[in-house]
Amino acid sequence: MSFHRIILTVNGSTEQVDVPGNMTLLQMLREKLALTGTKNGCAAGECGACTVLMNGEPVNSCMVLAAECNGADIITIEGLARDGQLDVIQKTIIEQGGVQCGFCTPGMLISARALLNRNPHPKEEEIREALVGNLCRCTGYNRIVSAVKAAAEVQ
Amino acid sequence: MINPHPGLPELEYVMPASLDEASKFLIEHTGEAKPFMGGTDCFVRLRDGAWNLKYLVNVKGLDGTNEIRFDPKNGLTIGAAVPMNKIVSHPDINKHYPLLTEAARTVASYQLRSRATIGGNICNASPAGDTIGACIVYGGKLNVHSIKGKRLEPLASFFKGPGKTVLEPGDIVTSISFPLPPPNHVGRYIKLGRNKISDLAIVGVTVLGYPDSNAKSGYTFKIALASVAPVPLVPLKAEQILADKPLNENIISEAAQAAMDSCTPIDDVRSSARYRKYMIRNLTRQALTDVWQKIKK
Amino acid sequence: MTIAPTKDKATTNIGVSKPRVDVREKVTGAAIFTDDVQFGAGLLHARAKRSPYAHALIKRIDISKAKALPGVKVVVTGEDFPNRTGLYLRDRFIFARDRVRFVGEAVAGVAAVSEEIADKAVDLIEVEYEPLPGVHDPVYGASSEAPLVHPDLGSYEWPNFIFPVPGTNISNHFKVRKGDVDSVWEKCAAVVEYTFRVPHVQHVPIEPHVAIAKVDDEGNVTLWASSQSPFAQRNLIAKSLDIPESKIRVIAPLIGGGFGCKAGVTMEAIPVAIALKAKGHPVKFRLTREEEFYTNFVRQGLVAQIKVGCDKDGNLLGLQNTMYWDGGGYTDYGVNITRAGGYSGSGPFDCPNVKVDSLCVYTNHPVGGAYRGFGMSEVHTGIVQAMDMLAEKIGMDRVEFLKKNVVQEGDKILTGMTMHKTGIKECIDKAAQAINWGVKEPNSAPNKLRGKGIAVMWKAPAMPPNAGSSALIKLNEDASVTVMIGGQEIGQGTFTAMAQIAAEALGVPFESVKVKGPIDTQYSPYEWQTVASRLTWSMGNAVRNAALDARRRILDMVAEAWGENVEDLDIKDGYVISYKTEESISLKNIVVYGIPKPNDEGWIGGPVVGSGNFMPTYVTGLDKETGQGERAVVHYTTGAQAVDLEVDLDTGQITILKAVSAFDVGKAINPDLVRAQIEGGFVQGMSSAIFEEMKLVNGHMQNPSFVDYRIATSADVPEKIEAIIVEAPQDDGPFGARGIGEHPMVPTIAALANAIYNATGVRVPHPPLSAEKIYLAMLDAGIVK
Structure with a gap:
């Protein structure tokens, strides 16, 4: 099996990684870069726990080949806070009680951040639509939706 | 037993420089290579073993495929x-x-x-x-x-x-x-899934309508139905009814019934054929009504 | 510093919505779940060879080709592990030995240097089967015609409260006989008789099961597992592999949802078994999402044949409930769900004549295990719908009917236990009021029908009579407090609640209390399992006792140093204060170094550690033939749920306009966390009610992925979900608290089914209450054409 040498930016730092053709971006982040905040919940693009930003757009990292990421700019949950300062959506999800077991939370926050980036003042319906790809079994979602609303008001 | 691989099976990711190169490679490796674009369906099939490939041939970005x-x-x-x-x-x-x-x-x-x-x-x-x-x-x-x-x-x-x-x-x-779309056209896609959004379509109804002086009714409607036949289905009889008869609620219902009658859905894990047929009728009627309300203004 | 002394006991920690203690790490990605623990280059990856048959004899297994594959380190089969295991009934092996009993059962295990190689090796294992006729329905399974799934049932081990019937597929037959049901029906003014079917559903934690085992050269086993039950796992794995408990250490990091499926032992024994043959190497076994769906515990299916009757005034006279639980190929845990379903099988209703038969039936289906509610969602689906039907038949308003018949303090419930104080009527009133019960509201559009439904519930913690908890509390130099517990933070917020209880009992600020994972059986005090909504109550008592113990030690030390009586001292906000002298002293340093005597004459005290435990001692056995006994359970949490919804006449889809839940939690330690449980529980209940079903065809699950096993998304959830807290204190709960983790999803199926009936006049009794079922039922009833 041949390897691809890729150079990419992850959370602002440049990384060089050798990856086999069948390695997904998710596997690369977790296994090569030890960025374990991004979670593997289904490996089929359905649950959203592995959502990261790729060139500013949210993607299921289990649905992207690592080899495709040469030159890409990736932001994971570990890159959401800056210098120890939480992103506003991280603050509001805490305030609204939108975290229980925490396993969906990283992907959920990335999707929420992406929504707020493209639409700073989303309507409730738009928030719910933007989060359908992030399954949560604990919270029942409404507190997460409230957190996005609250973040939109603050930011 | 459905028991997919934990990850993608071993394969090579190939990046041809041109479409010609890509086509050549695909022919040389018929049966073991496929063109690769988004990957969202492909990965699922590779994991569950429906596809058994040695090569994924990237065609993104070649000759305008991204434009x-x-x-x-x-x-x-x-x-x-x-x-x-x-x-x-x-x-x-x-x-x-x-x-x-x-x-x-x-x-x-x-x-x-x-x-x-x-x-x-x-x-x-x-x-x-x-x-x-x-x-x-x-x-x-x-x-x-x-x-x-x-x-x-x-x-x-x-x-x-x-x-x-x-x-x-x-x-x-x-x-x-x-081609350029028909002037003053209105379209509607109604998708019925198990969830409100995000699911695969149990049925999907696409309707496009526009004023058309060549049609007896004064309007042309094009309809395409999803998940109710082995291939996407165009219910020609329903389209004909709408072209030939002056439009009103009853004619729309008649066309919706014709759409239902043209379907040959199956029972599967997502829905029974029976439900699918009724949904095609009801949602075709809904989509046609929505479109007609807008184009007749 | 002096704090104005006052004996005022106004609490600052209980009944207050303190922030979660585990939340920052969860929003930054720093939180460590089991799959995130790093093991380095020596890590081996395991995969399981699984049965493609629902029921078959294993004739031959050939592992030679798999063993020969480069990179493969270990291949094991059932031959290597002869002991049976199981939480209640010891009926299963780690790997199937003579026969397989469900599709997906593990028959062999492989460890290799990569997951890919392990995966390939599994394909190289050859297994020859002789297919057997299967049992795919529990009613058939309980009949004498059905082939036996466990011909050797009679030789298994089980505790004295489980009643298997050897020579049949019935692994537990729990009976309740109260009064005389058989003769009561003719006295009834109305009788309803109906059979309800509840399908298998899956827990769907977003984190799939994962476990890593390592065995050192002295045979010490360490298991890292996504686990609700590290202590139970230590115990069960020890028994199944003939290893003393002292040589097994289970470490349970944070867990990404469990809902019962990570209790007991399922896949966790597999990596341990493999690691025994690969000493020195950690062996990681991680289920794919697809395996998660059908190879682990599922919620059992249920067929419930119910008959209920009342007099002309709506007073319940008779209640009969015969339940056939679809236990699956093994019922090691399921037998106790059947028992719980039995002793709560009347629902929260007071009825003089009750007959319950709860049968756990072996089938060739996936294995049933604990699922949030432990049988109660399934039981209430039938019994509460039957009450709705009976209320209609006697012509009575549902709310009035429920209030007339729900259990009250002092009632002798079906098992003969005397009901304790409960706020169920208040729950009914508040839920009904919140959705404007009795007011017919307009439809939002001509193609909609609107309706309301209400349901009540009860549930007791289901566990052995002597399930115990323990806690340790140690104080640090900076006056911070470390609480050590063995109960798991599963998302419910138990670490936060325990910090609140410890802070309150000890007299220190909440912020100074630290409760952290991982749970580690080597260092954490014993906890039976994180199940049954029992932690707030049981572990809360242990934590409170440990805090009181630490408090006593501190006060003894200060009393001696100050020459005062302990009764005149108190700890407030991290200071010991004297009501007598108005002296105060910070806990800083003294809780570790002690207090110097005057004039350099020595020291008093020493590092402060408090310990506490709790175990219910009052639960009695129940008679095998009648189910009667003084106290069947520790207590019941009760509640009510009401929904207002619309049904779309074109599609059958429902839109829930408002959902209200009211539960009697005794005392809400942290009201916001209680509300979060109630909201999330409602949505899980709603999801299971509308969408979820494991579609089994001859034992094969047709939809083992998120593509076709749909759960509720953010777009499916009603915007208005209201949670109401009712507090009728629990006499032996910490600060009066009892559990609420499971209860919020228990009444949901019945509440929705009742509301759909109210809207359409058509009853869709068997979940999932899918749009398809509702539409076709309306079509068949002529409501739509």
Whole structure:
């Protein structure tokens, strides 16, 4: 099996990684870069726990080949806070009680951040639509939706 | 027993420099290589063993596969590897082909639409493909690259069965082209899933209508139905009823009934055939009513 | 510093919505779940060879080709592990030995240097089967015609409260006989008789099961597992592999949802078994999402044949409930769900004549295990719908009917236990009021029908009579407090609640209390399992006792140093204060170094550690033939749920306009966390009610992925979900608290089914209440054409 040498930016730092053709971006982040905040919940693009930003757009990292990421700019949950300062959506999800077991939370926050980036003042319906790809079994979602609303008001 | 691999099985990721190179490679490795665009369906099939490939041949970015071009005189061309979200957010598509926007937006989730491509949605040839109906009613034709040269494939004859198309080894769908849309047209895509949004279509109804002085009724309607036959279905009899008879609620119901009668759905894990048939009738009636209310103004 | 002394006991920690203690790490991605623990280059990856048959004899297994594959380190089969295991009934092996009993059962295990190689090796294992006729329905399974799934049932081990019937597929037959049901029906003014079917559903934690085992050269086993039950796992794995408990250490990091499926032992024994043959190497076994769906515990299916009757005034006279639980190929845990379903099988209703038969039936289906509610969602689906039907038949308003018949303090419930104080009537009133019960509201559009439904529930913690908890509390130099517990933070917020209880009992600020994972059986005090909504109550008592113990030690030390009586001292906000002298002293340093005597004459005290435990001692056995006994359970949490919804006449889809839940939690330690449980529980209940079903065809699950096993998304959830807290204190709960983790999803199926009936006049009794079922039922009833 041949390897691809890729150079990419992850959370602002440049990384060089050798990856086999069948390695997904998710596997690369977790296994090569030890960025374990991004979670593997289904490996089929359905649950959203592995959502990261790729060139500013949210993607299921289990649905992207690592080899495709040469030159890409990736932001994971570990890159959401800056210098120890939480992103506003991280603050509001805490305030609204939108975290229980925490396993969906990283992907959920990335999707929420992406929504707020493209639409700073989303309507409730738009928030719910933007989060359908992030399954949560604990919270029942409404507190997460409230957190996005609250973040939109603050930011 | 359904027991997929934990990850993608061993395979090589190939990056040809041109479409010619890609086609050649695909022919040389017939049966063990496929063109690779978004990957959202492909990965699932590789994991569950439905596809057993040695090579994924990247065709993104080759010769316009990533581009959207609109020309007010000739129409629209969307590169096969353009992801759904690019279609949803493209101003020319929103303005001139809003039904494409509406349909593309119903595919799965936002993050999946970052990757899922229109070319993939069509070439997978799922009877449930959400954008196929809009592509059919807008008169889309596929631009296909092969070692013999380029050719056009009309969608009407493209699908041969679930997962089956007229494509031959080495063929690469590079884009889909649409003529200018009919003036003052209105479109509607109603998708019924188990969840409110994000599911695959139990049934999908695409309707496009526009004033047409050549039609006896004064209007032409184009209809495409998803998930109710082995291939995306155009209910010709329903279209004919709407072209021939002066439109009113009863005629719309008659056409909806004709749409229902034209379906040959199956029972599967998502729905019974019986429910599908009734839903085709009810949702076709709903979509036709919505469109008619708007175009008659 | 002096704090104005006052004996005012106004609490600052209980009944207050303190922020979660585990939340920052969860929003930054720093939180460590089991799959995130790093093991370095020696890590091996395991995969399981699984049965493609629902029922078959294993004739031959050939592992030679798999063993020969480069990179493969270990291949094991059932031959290597002869002991049976199981939480209640010891009926299963780690790997199937003579026969397989469900599709997906593990028959062999492989460890290799990569997951890919392990995966390939599994394909190289050859297994020859002789297929057997299967049992795919529990009613058939309980009949004498059915083939036996466990011919050797009679030789298994089980505790004295489980009643298997050897020579049949019935692994537990729990009976309740109260009064005389058989003769009561003719006295009834109305009788309803109906059979309800509840399908298998899956827990769907977003984190799939994962476990890593390592065995050192002295045979010490360490298991890292996504686990609700590290202590139970230590115990069960020890027994199944003949290893003393002292040589097994289970470490349970944070867990990404469990809902019961990570209790007991399922896949966790597999990596341990493999690691025994690969000493020195950690062996990681991670289920794919697809395996998660059908190879682990599922919620059992249920067929419930119910008959209920009342007099002309609506007073319940008779209640009969015969339940056939679809236990699956093994019922090691399921037998106790059947028992719980039995002793709560009347629902929260007071009825003089009750007959319950709860049968756990072996089938060739996936294995049933604990699922949030432990049988109660399934039981209430039938019994509460039957009450709705009976209320209609006697012509009575549902709310009035429920209030007339729900259990009250002092009632002798079906098992003969005397009901304790409960706020169920208040729950009914508040839920009904919140959705404007009795007011017919307009439809939002001509193609919609609107309706309301209400349901009540009860549930007791289901566990052995002597399930115990323990806690340790140690104080640090900076006066911070470390609480050590063995109960798991599973998302419910138990670490936060325990910090509140410890802070309150000890007299220190909440912020100074630290409760952290991982749970580690080597260092954490014993906890039976994180199940049954029992932690707030049981572990809360242990933590409170440990805090009181630490408090006593501190006060003894200060009393001695100050020459005062302990009764005059108190700890407030991290200071010991004297009500007598108005002296105060910070806990800083003294809790570790002690207090110097005057004039350099020595020291008093020493590092402060408090310990505490709790175990219910009052639960009695129940008679095998009648189910009667003084106290069947520790207590019941009760509640009510009401929904207002619309049904779309074109599609059958429902839109829930408002959902209200009211539960009697005794005392809400942290009201916001209680509300979060109630909201999330409602949505899980709603999801299971509308969408979820494991579609089994001859034992094969047709929809083992998120593509076709749909759960509720953000777009499916009603915007208005209201949670109401009712507090009728629990006499032996910490600060009066009892559990609420499971209860919120228990009444949901019945509440929705009742509301759909109210809207359409058509009853869709068997979940999932899918749009398809509702539409076709309306079509068949002529409501739509």
